[in-house]
Amino acid sequence: MDELEELRARIDEIDAKLVELFEKRMEISHKIALYKIANDMPITNDEREKEVLNKNIARLKDRGFEPKLVEFFSMLFKLSKEVQNEEFKKQTKYQ
Numbered sequence: 053m054d055e056l057e058e059l060r061a062r063i064d065e066i067d068a069k070l071v072e073l074f075e076k077r078m079e080i081s082h083k084i085a086l087y088k089i090a091n092d093m094p095i096t097n098d099e100r101e102k103e104v105l106n107k108n109i110a111r112l113k114d115r116g117f118e119p120k121l122v123e124f125f126s127m128l129f130k131l132s133k134e135v136q137n138e139e140f141k142k143q144t145k146y147q
């Protein structure tokens with residue numbers, strides 16, 4: 053295998069793990085939506101988002117990636133809240 057092929061094979065392995073974890077995160081976010089609906093809570097919790105973001109920034113070995121990680125988590129929160137919003141809409145439709 054030449055170098056590019058090898059590097060792409062490593063990216064493919066990482067992507068497979070990312071997809072698995074992404075799907076798990078979204079499923080848990082969906083469960084959180086059900087809890088929030090049952091307990092009359094809002095979708096967004098800015099404090100929790102800050103906490104999650106800071107905890108994960110602290111895990112970086114190379115702080116140069118911090119702006120990229122901030123973007124990555126902003127996208128995760130956005131998609132997570134979209135999943136929750138879809139559930140909220142479903143539940144309020146027939147009430």
Ligand SMILES: O=C(O)C(=O)C[C@]1(C(=O)O)C=C[C@@H](O)C=C1
Pocket residue numbers: 081084095096097098100101104128129132133
């Ligand atoms: O922890 C929550 O309350 C969630 O709904 C999960 C989550 C997340 O995706 O991490 C999503 C929305 C909130 O604004 C905060 C965090």
